[in-house]
Amino acid sequence: MVLDLLANGLVYSSILVLGSIGLSLVYSIADFANFAHGDTMTVGAYSALVTFGAVGGLGGAILGLPLGFFIALAVGIAMAALVAVVTEKVVYEGLDEVGSIGLLITSIGIAFVYRAVIQMGFGADFTRFDIQALRPIEALVPYGIRVTEHDVAIVVSAAVLVTGLHVLLQYTDLGRKMRAMADNPDLARVSGIRTDRVKLWTWVIGAGLAGSGGVFLGLFNQLRPRMGFDLLLLIFAAVILGGIGSVYGAMLGGFLIGMINELTPALSDLGSLLPLVPDAWGIPIGIEYADAIAFVIMVLVLLFRPNGIAGDEEGT
Amino acid sequence: MSVLSDPQGYWADLTRAEQGVTAFVLLFATLLLLGLLTGGLGPSYFLFLVGLAGMYSLLSFGLNVQWGYSGLINFSVAAFFGIGAYGTALASASSSPLAGGIPPIVGLFVALVLAAVLALLIGIPTLRLRADYLAIASIGLAEVVRIIILNEEGLTNGSAGVRGIPSFFEGWPVLETFPEAMPGVIISFLPGPDIVLQTPFWRALLNVALVLTLVGICYLVLRRVHRSPWGRVLRTIRSDEDLARALGKNTYSYKMQAFVLGSVIMALAGVFYAHLNLYVGPGDLNPITTFYVWVAVILGGSGSNRGALFGGFVIVAIQQGTRFLNELAFIPVDVAPLRLLLIGVIIVLLMRFRPQGVLPPQRELIWSGVVDDAPERPESGVRGAKAGESDD
Numbered sequence: 001m002v003l004d005l006l007a008n009g010l011v012y013s014s015i016l017v018l019g020s021i022g023l024s025l026v027y028s029i030a031d032f033a034n035f036a037h038g039d040t041m042t043v044g045a046y047s048a049l050v051t052f053g054a055v056g057g058l059g060g061a062i063l064g065l066p067l068g069f070f071i072a073l074a075v076g077i078a079m080a081a082l083v084a085v086v087t088e089k090v091v092y093e094g095l096d097e098v099g100s101i102g103l104l105i106t107s108i109g110i111a112f113v114y115r116a117v118i119q120m121g122f123g124a125d126f127t128r129f130d131i132q133a134l135r136p137i138e139a140l141v142p143y144g145i146r147v148t149e150h151d152v153a154i155v156v157s158a159a160v161l162v163t164g165l166h167v168l169l170q171y172t173d174l175g176r177k178m179r180a181m182a183d184n185p186d187l188a189r190v191s192g193i194r195t196d197r198v199k200l201w202t203w204v205i206g207a208g209l210a211g212s213g214g215v216f217l218g219l220f221n222q223l224r225p226r227m228g229f230d231l232l233l234l235i236f237a238a239v240i241l242g243g244i245g246s247v248y249g250a251m252l253g254g255f256l257i258g259m260i261n262e263l264t265p266a267l268s269d270l271g272s273l274l275p276l277v278p279d280a281w282g283i284p285i286g287i288e289y290a291d292a293i294a295f296v297i298m299v300l301v302l303l304f305r306p307n308g309i310a311g312d313e314e315g316t
Numbered sequence: 317m318s319v320l321s322d323p324q325g326y327w328a329d330l331t332r333a334e335q336g337v338t339a340f341v342l343l344f345a346t347l348l349l350l351g352l353l354t355g356g357l358g359p360s361y362f363l364f365l366v367g368l369a370g371m372y373s374l375l376s377f378g379l380n381v382q383w384g385y386s387g388l389i390n391f392s393v394a395a396f397f398g399i400g401a402y403g404t405a406l407a408s409a410s411s412s413p414l415a416g417g418i419p420p421i422v423g424l425f426v427a428l429v430l431a432a433v434l435a436l437l438i439g440i441p442t443l444r445l446r447a448d449y450l451a452i453a454s455i456g457l458a459e460v461v462r463i464i465i466l467n468e469e470g471l472t473n474g475s476a477g478v479r480g481i482p483s484f485f486e487g488w489p490v491l492e493t494f495p496e497a498m499p500g501v502i503i504s505f506l507p508g509p510d511i512v513l514q515t516p517f518w519r520a521l522l523n524v525a526l527v528l529t530l531v532g533i534c535y536l537v538l539r540r541v542h543r544s545p546w547g548r549v550l551r552t553i554r555s556d557e558d559l560a561r562a563l564g565k566n567t568y569s570y571k572m573q574a575f576v577l578g579s580v581i582m583a584l585a586g587v588f589y590a591h592l593n594l595y596v597g598p599g600d601l602n603p604i605t606t607f608y609v610w611v612a613v614i615l616g617g618s619g620s621n622r623g624a625l626f627g628g629f630v631i632v633a634i635q636q637g638t639r640f641l642n643e644l645a646f647i648p649v650d651v652a653p654l655r656l657l658l659i660g661v662i663i664v665l666l667m668r669f670r671p672q673g674v675l676p677p678q679r680e681l682i683w684s685g686v687v688d689d690a691p692e693r694p695e696s697g698v699r700g701a702k703a704g705e706s707d708d
Contacts, residue, residue, distance in 0.1 A: 033451065100448060101447055291459065291463060298453065299457060303444075306445070
């Protein structure tokens with residue numbers, strides 16, 4: 001059972017990682033907690049839904065997904081990025097004097113606007129991508145692992161995106177500028193970096209990754225206007241756990257929170273899973289408390305290590 | 317000067333925003349009255365709306381103590397509202413899995429104590445945090461409270477909620493039977509259909525009297541508190557916490573006091589809601605309630621009690637007004653997203669164009685005596701007029 005939970009945790013973690021990176025990037029460069037980030041994921045998911053409806057059956061299939069799905073994914077990423085950039089240009093840019101708290105509150109308003117528009121178009125109910133649900137991969141079932149090819153596709157795609165981001169950050173000019181800005185915006189500005197342009201690219205990358213996370217969340221579960229908002233606090237937990245402003249911390253935090261979330265059922269028979277521990281031991285807690293555990297972890301991290309597990313000691 | 321003795325002078329003395337709000341309120345009241353007289357708006361429903369508005373005003377008062385006075389970003393309003401509602405409901409309702417059957421007035425105190433305890437539980441760890449961390453941590457803890465209430469069926473009935481809550485005045489000497497004892501009154505001299513006032517109307521009237529009393533007491537207490545030395549320390553903490561600390565104030569302790577006070581007022585709103593609605597469920601703890609109250613406070617003007625009052629009424633206008641749109645056939649969309657859109661747009665526009673709110677607390681903080689009795693010129697020595705020429 002634990003192997004199965006671990007496998008599902010890996011899938012869920014991949015989605016959370018995609019969401020967390022963007023939140024962390026924007027937090028460090030635009031300097032506010034963006035409460036609209038979850039709904040940016042929803043924007044990506046629904047854009048992909050519409051696109052997939054149009055190009056659905058296109059081409060062959062990779063890992064049980066028609067080629068059209070990857071086109072839809074690309075459109076979802078692009079739409080999420082576009083919407084975020086337009087929001088930045090129209091709304092956030094004009095708000096210089098309200099400070100990071102004012103921006104935080106504004107982003108809540110933005111989140112409502114995104115969600116309301118989606119709900120007007122699609123209703124409040126669940127929908128799903130028009131892709132046939134797959135049976136678990138036969139070869140893994142004997143080990144107790146029940147994952148589908150779609151789950152594998154999610155993990156692989158997330159790995160590709162995250163690796164791409166890593167290459168971008170470490171080996172390109174833009175990546176160096178972004179890291180410099182995240183480190184110290186003022187210093188970055190005086191050393192001649194066009195911070196406005198870097199900021200814009202940060203929004204594109206962060207929101208794009210969020211869009212992909214939304215598409216995969218829709219594939220993993222279902223689509224619904226609240227999907228992103230419901231995930232937002234888990235993403236905050238992941239970002240805070242990893243250390244706000246650290247992209248690699250966000251990856252680690254997203255991975256850990258996703259795993260903890262899916263492994264909650266295993267807590268109740270902890271004793272029989274761990275060696276050297278009496279079998280009767282365990283934390284009797286149901287799956288319904290999985291999110292609550294993540295939120296409590298988040299608060300504990302804020303209290304005892306506000307810079308996260310990957311943040312520097314001096315921090316902000 | 318007062319409204320009655322010198323209406324013109326009073327009007328001229330108001331700021332533009334105050335004039336606008338006054339005009340808006342008068343217009344709105346006239347509209348409601350017209351609706352009432354022509355029968356478009358049932359009198360019991362009208363009173364229900366007033367009760368709701370009073371409830372939101374209480375919530376805004378509570379948040380105002382935390383955010384407006386002391387700058388604490390509390391995103392767990394819904395949790396305190398819910399704990400207030402559940403506190404009194406679990407004590408007094410017939411279907412309560414815990415106690416049940418206890419008089420509501422005792423339930424009120426149970427709720428307030430529960431809220432104070434929850435405030436300490438949330439406040440002790442989080443109040444030391446930076447502003448935006450506090451926001452995230454408090455909304456997370458509020459969700460934890462909601463998840464517990466949703467899942468601990470043995471304590472709270474879980475998703476079924478608590479039914480069979482008595483009205484607040486049950487067990488009181490005269491007031492318990494007041495709605496039934498009052499005769500039905502038929503008003504027929506007005507244009508439009510006859511207005512019939514029966515038991516539901518008198519019951520609603522009692523509820524409105526209750527909430528108006530609560531709002532009135534809170535308003536007076538808070539006005540006093542805001543101007544007191546205690547309130548001044550809070551304002552200092554809000555604008556510069558390091559300064560307050562340098563002056564020897566234990567800022568953590570002050571913030572905790574403000575947090576508990578605000579939370580108890582929010583719980584008071586929850587108590588009223590439980591006895592108004594006669595049912596509470598886990599849905600009442602949804603984060604959207606928190607954001608409604610934030611809109612009310614920002615709209616009214618952070619720190620301004622009049623603003624909180626105004627914000628509370630606007631929220632009810634949005635919430636209930638959008639219901640009427642449902643009846644207009646030509647609007648193709650569902651109302652729930654429309655309401656959400658409206659709230660979102662209001663937040664964005666406010667932060668963009670008027671972050672200080674419609675009624676900023678500019679003059680609430682000044683004793684009229686100080687302004688009226690102050691000499692125009694210093695008596696001797698210093699040149700120039702009195703300091704502080706800008707009025708905010």
